[in-house]
Amino acid sequence: MNKVRELSDIVSEIPNGAEIGLGGFIINRCGIAFAAELLRQRKKDLVLYSMMGTMDADLLVGAGAVKSYSYGGGSLDRFGRLDRVNEAIVKKTTEIKEYSGLALALRFLAGTLGIPFIPTKTLIGTDLLEELMKDKDCVQMGTSPFDGDQYLFVSKLQPEYSVIHAQMADEKGNIVIEGPTWDLETAKAGKKLIVTVEQLVSNEYIKRNPEKVTIPSVYTYAVAVVPAGAYPGATHKVYDYDDQALRQYAKVNQSQETFDAYVKEYIYGTKNHAEFIEKVGGAGVLNTIRADLAYGYVKGKVVLS
Amino acid sequence: MTTPQYTSNELMAVTAAKRLENGQNIVVGLGLPQVAALLAKSSHAPDLNIIYEVGVINPDPLDSDPGVGIADPRLWYRNDAFTGYIGAMGEILQKGLVDVGFLGALQIDRYGNLNSSLIKGKDGSARHFTGSGGAADMAALSKRVFIIMKHEKRKIIESLDYLTSVGCYKGKNTRVEKGLQKTAGVTVFTNLCVLETGAESGELEVKSLHPGVTLDTLKENTGFDIIIPKDVPATAEPGAEDLEILRKTIDPNKMYIK
Structure with a gap:
């Protein structure tokens, strides 16, 4: 069965008020393309869960698309904070439930095991x-x-949808994650797993390399091929994070006004993720952050001053 | 022999590193904890097992490209094994295999409880920061907790603005009575001294004073009446060899040790 679909098509079936588990970790394999598409389609009242919060949840909370957000803490690492989430906590404008990383991971694990x-x-x-x-x-x-x-x-936590970003999948939805696999339970706990991937590989490749499959297709509901789907975050061994773009976001998310202008220009003002990347990073930005395969990032690039 | 010059961050990193033992399993956060762990591993503790909560076991980077956090492959493009969050924080930490959870914090109280969530202003305002991440888990489930933080009156404080991670709870046996497992205690490495919770009291006391620091300076910068035992020793100065490893190999760009 071919599960490959356009991201916009998959997102269009997600109802307002849906429960969604998100899989990124701070700056790596974050579901930015997915979150931006939820915003473009003006989804609202979402109930989100992420073990470690990233820019995806910050965008959705900041844009008012979220009814409730449960997370185990989160940041933009040394670039900054999730200040739309932080402000929602302090001003109580959105319900935010704070766990530790392990406590929320265990709720996903209970969901994965099907125990109460x-x-x-x-x-x-x-x-x-x-x-x-x-x-x-x-x-x-x-x-x-x-x-x-x-x-x-x-x-147990079994959200209606789980959404992760990964390096590869085949059209059946066998998923290959390279590097640490912090989001296995998040992915497997959901009733429907949606995966955005950098690259589609053949089932023949999977059959000859089954040890690479971290999540078998039994869990997978839909696959969307979205190159640089985690941008401006990184995807290990494919591209580095864009430090300038993260620094820019860490600045604009400090106030609702500058955040709103950012979302209007870069998300509502673009048709899809490819346009978003070009608008945020400039044409050809992906060539400047392509990972050195021996390292998984851009060797020698100075990311902090 | 002349004493080498060093910064207070270097002293904190070296002092903490010396307390890590060969063969221990430790979960570490980014920053000075990571610097101290890598120093211990490069010197007296080659079999130290360093674990990052993101799912990395024994990172061993050869090139010191400074990374921005534990999700950055700069920290772990070379390592022994990858696992997941449950793999690291459940199957290793919760199983009881972690000797030291090594953390930073915004605030600490006299019982070694930590705040990494929220700071309240005098005007009733509040500011939320990172939240727990794995901090609450490491404090609850490691055998012992190490903290590196700056010694300031508003950080080493009588009453936390928010309790993110439990150290010795309210002292004595209260941690276990509350339902948590036992802890061997909390050790705090600051720029002025080393503090450690007493085995019976569960209350922080001064373990050693850094060279040149007076008890008056310590008291002035501590937000509660800290227990000062008789004859507090001076913290040993960092050796030239440790400083060289720190400066040349571990943090050549002086991101953390400046």
Whole structure:
């Protein structure tokens, strides 16, 4: 079965109010193309989850497309902060639920295993848990029937959609991730997994290299081929992050006004991700950030001053 | 023999590195913790296993291109193994294999509890930062926690603006009573001294004072009455060899040790 579709077509079936698990990690394999397309199609009331927040969620929260966002912390690394999310927390303009990375990863793992909850010893005693305990559907304290000890039970998370960005997939949706695989549980927990990939490979390639498959096609609902889909973030071994573009975003997201102007110009003002990349980074920017394969990034490039 | 010149960040990194033992498993964040871990591995602890929460085990970069964070391949294009978040923070950390969780923080209180989330202004305003990431997990599930942070009155503080990560909770046995597992304690490496929670009290006390720092300076810069044992020793000065590794190999661009 051929699961390859246009990104805009896949996004068009996602209803307002949908629950979506997002897979990026700070500046690597972030779902920027997907988030921007959600915005272009004016989706709203989204319920988002990401173990580690990135620019994708910051864009969606800042643009008012989100009803509730659960995350385990996040930033733009040394470039800056997710200030649209941060402001929403302080001003309480959007419901933001803060976990630790592991607590949310365990909720995805419970969803992946199809079990109602997982006991853990993290988060106990923190102000994070104090807040989260207000919603008994997410977390509760409980006693282990085996050792009689107290644990935090985190409930399973199976969002309607999971969305990750990866290096490769075949048309059946066998997914190849190179580098660390922090988002396996996020991907597998969702009822429908959408993957944006840099490159489509043949099923024959997969059949001859099955050890490369990190997520088999049984999970995959749709595949969209979106070159540089994580831009301005990086995709390991394909392209580096664009430090100037991230620095620019880390500046504009500090106020709603400059953020709104950014979204208007670069997202609403472009038809697709290829146009977005060219507008943000200039024509040919991808040639300047293409990864050196022996390293996975642009060797020798100075990214911090 | 003349004493080599060094910066306070270099002293913090070297002092922390010396406390890491060969063969330990440690989870580290970016910045001075990572610098200290790489120094230990390059000197007395070649079998130190460094783990990044993103899913990297034993990063071993040869070229020192400074990276911006643990998701940056500059830190791990060369390493022993990749895994996932559950692989690192569940199957290694929660399983109980991590000897030291090594973190930075915005604030710390007298019981070694940490804030990496939110700072409140005097005018009632608030500013939210990164949040937990793996910090709360590392504090809850590592055998011991190391912290590197600047020694300021508004950072080493009586009462946190927000409790992100639990150290010794409210002291004595309260951490275990609350439902957390035991901790061997919290050690804090600042630019003035080394602090460590007492085994029984769970309260921070001064372990050593850095060369040239007086007790008055320490008290002036601490937000609570810190426990000062009798005869606090001076922190050992960094050796020329350690400084050379730091400057030439680990942080040649002086991103962190300046």
